[in-house]
Amino acid sequence: MPVLNQDRECLTSVLSPTLKTDLSQAMHYLVSLFFFIFFVNVAAADDFDAKVSSQNKVDPVVQLTVKERAWLANHKKIRIAFDGSLPPYSFINDxxxxxxxxxxxxxxxxxxxxxxxxxxxxxxxxxxxxxxAAHKVDVVATMVNRPDRRQLFIFTQPYLIKSLVIMTKRDNTTIKNQSDLVGKTVTMVKGYQFVDRVIKELPSVTPYFVVSMLDGLKAVSTEKADAAITFMATASYLQTKYLLTDLKIAAFYDLNSANESINESIAVRNDWPVLADILRKALVTISEEEMQNIHAKWVPSIKPSIDYELIRKMVAAFVIVLVLLLLWIARVRRQNKKIERSKTEVQTTNKILQALKSDLEHLVVKRTAELHSSEHKFRSLVENLRNEYFFYQRDCKGIFTYISPSITNILGYTVDEFMIHYHEYLTDNPINLKIDEYSQSIHSSPYQLEIYNAQKNIHWLEVTDTPVYDEYNKYIGVDGIVHDITLRKQADDRLIWLSYYDELTGLANRRLFADQLQQIISMAHRTNDSVSLFYMDLDRFKFVNDTMGHAIGDEVLKETARRISSTLRDSDIAARLGGDEFALLLPETDAAGAAPVAEKILKKLREPYIFDELEFTLGGSIGIAVYPQNTSSGETLVHFADTAMYHAKQGKHGVSFYSESMQQKKTIG
Structure with missing residues (x-):
């Protein structure tokens, strides 16, 4: 029988928002509850038939030997004892x-x-x-299997798996893990073995001993203590029953969330080994689903009905968004066609300009009347391109002798302003340092410069100079054509940016992430540091994307990127690998340092997403692999983190660190 970890199943119900006293907060809670009910029931609808069929299953038969059946025939009544102070496992009700x-x-x-x-x-x-111990009781229903008890009892396999958690006030932000308990006052119940272990592990903690776990939670609620260490299922049950809504689970006490030293087995008197074997076999027949159903009675989950009217409205909204998207796509296609036609016209114009430039070189040498006619035609053509080109002439000292009026359309300056203050308008871009060299030399190759326009906006200009000679073949200056290439430059810069970053979220893309991963691992190898790699995806994102539309899905991804980035250091790297999958690189971070970061990210992701009138909650699953503890290869580190994320998602753990057993299970599966 798979061992059921009951405590983990109740984590969602314990951490869900609770009602406050004032009306506005109560309404906020009800809205959140409404969306939560809707999402849970849509998911539950697909499993309805399977659940109904499972309820009609016949109890399995316990396979016993002849000797075991004979033993039971002679022992029809078996004395059993229950601990009455261990809710919700066994307790005395009202x-x-x-x-x-x-x-x-x-x-x-x-x-x-x-x-x-x-x-x-x-x-x-x-x-x-x-x-x-005196054999006045034959069986104890719940007992931790300890070496000192094995002399008196025979134990079955554990069937109640418990986890120790740290409980604090909901507004407490200082306690996030076990190490934060140093110097704090912590409630502990007398008589439990784990109390001795906590005191030994955290000698600086001030114990506040109480009679029961309920007293411990109340002490935290009334601020007599900073935190309480208790069992997760017990805390959940007591919170629900006694309305301790101001408390929260701050963290698991143990890093692996469960400890074998606190799991409960059935204890049988040591002279009845046959009964112990019988109970072991009987426990195996209880399926994981049956154990989950039993556990759900004491930590119930909300099972609301499906609001089909809401689904209908959401589908209608999705159709409207889809139609608008198709119309937008059609409009973009028409604009692209116009851009292509404009590009063709510009290319044609450029060819004409190049041809005119070639003719101009010959006409300048002749310096005849034919030159003036061609020059006039050339200038007229340039003036017709008043939004992209202007024409100028400089003498052999680099002083402007003519600038076409179209410069006003392009840069906003008058001709006289530009002639006098030209150098003042140049930016401090290093590319501008060679302009004087170009202006004083015979330079016929195009070059670029960066300049401010009259509104202090940056423009990029491409300059082509043609040397001018007199009738004695002496250099007397240049004729120049200036092309405003700002839009082309911006488009090029945009393409470069898109090759390294995700357009939707602004995070690094897969290519940049892979480059950074290799650089960080190489640096960690030289400095002998650890590197933690997170592989993460969103829980229930597909449902949101399918039901609310891709526009809302895109907003969710952008908000998720902002939340992730807000939790990271400047040296950390966040990337979107595709869909709702993200990867994070944490240099100089080992497993101990990665754990609180992962919990902080998950806490951020569980906060409500609010878009206009929509409000809902999501979650995340994070797999973590650590260099060099898991591997020294960057590619393998990504694979291991992905495997750990798959393990976390399947087990609904939230966060999982990679271990070799995960890879073995994945291979076997």
Whole structure:
């Protein structure tokens, strides 16, 4: 039977928003609850038939040997004891009756084995333990398997898996992991073995001993203590029952979220090994689904109905958005065609200008009347291109003797202003340093310069100078054509940017991420540092994208990018690999340093997404691989982080660190 980690199943319900006292906050909660109900039920609808069929399953038969069946025939009544102070596993309810997860499991075993459990009346742990040691009790339903107890009892496999968590006030932002408890006051319940371990691991903690875990949570709520260390399922149950809405789970106490030293097994008196074998076999017949159903009774989840009217409206909105998108695409295509036609016209014009330039070189040498006629035609043509080109002449000292009036359309200066203050309008771009050299030499190759226009906006100009000679073949100056290439330059810069960054989110793209990964790993190799790589995707993003439209999906991705970036250092790198998948690089960060960053990111992602009148919550799954602990190869590090993310998503863990066992499981699967 797969071991069920009940505590992890209740994490969502514990961390969900709680009602506040004032009306506006209550309305905010109800809106959030409405969307949560809608999303849960749409997902649940597909599984309805499977759940109905599973309810009609016949109880499995426990396969017993002849000796075991004979033993049960001679022991129809078995005395069993329950700890009455361990909610929701086993406890005394308000009516004075025993109930809880362990009681449900024992009832199931009783039914499948055809035996009767006779409950020991005393539920005090010390009393029932003494009775069991003296064989006045045959079975203890919940007991941690410890070496000192194995002399008195035989244990089954663990069937109640518990996790220790750190509980704080909801507004507490200083405690985020185990190390933050240093110097704090922490409530602990007397008599539990894990208390000794906590005190040993954190000697600087000030213990605040209480009688019960409820008293511990109340002490945190009334600020008598900074935090409480307790079992996750117990905290969830007590929070729900006693409306302790001002508390939250700050972190798991143990890094792996569960510790075998606190898991519960069935303890059988040491002279009845046959009964221990029988109970082991019976536990195996309880499926994971049955255990989940039992656990759900004590930590219930919300199962609202589907609002088909809302679905209809959302589909209608999606259709409208789709139609608008198609219309926009058609408009863009028409504009692209116009741009292509304009490009062709410009190319044609450039060819004409080049031809005229060649003719001008011959006409300048002759210096005849034919020169003046051709020059007039040439200038007229340039003036017709008043928004992109202007013409000028300089003498052999580089002083302007003529500038065409079209410069006013392009840069906003008058001809006289530009002639006098030309050098003042140049930017400090290093490309401008060679302009004087070009102006004083016979330079016929095109060159570029950067200049401010009259509104202080930057323009890029491409200059082509043609040397001019007199009738004695002496150089007397240049005729120049200036082309405003600002739009082309911006388009080129945009293309370069898009080759390294994601257009939607502004994060690095896969190409830039791969380059940075190799550089950071090389640097870490030289400095002997660790590098953590996060592979992350959003939970329920496909549902949002499909039901609310790609426009909302794009907004979700942009908001997610902003939230991720806000949690990172300047030295960290965030990239969008595609769809809703992101990758993060954390230089000089080992596993211990990566864990709180991952939790902080997940906390950010669980905050509501609000777009106009829409509000919903998402989540994320993060896989983490660490260089050089997991691998020294960048490509393999990405693969390992992806594998860990798959493990986190399948197990709904939120965050998983890569281990070799994940790769083995993935290979076997």
């Amino acid at each position: 009516s004075g009756q025993l109930e809880g997860i362990a009681i449900e499991v024992m009832n199931t075993l009783s039914k499948r084995l055809g035996i009767t459990f006779e409950t020991y009346p005393n539920t005090s742990w010390n009393k029932l333990y003494e009775a069991a």
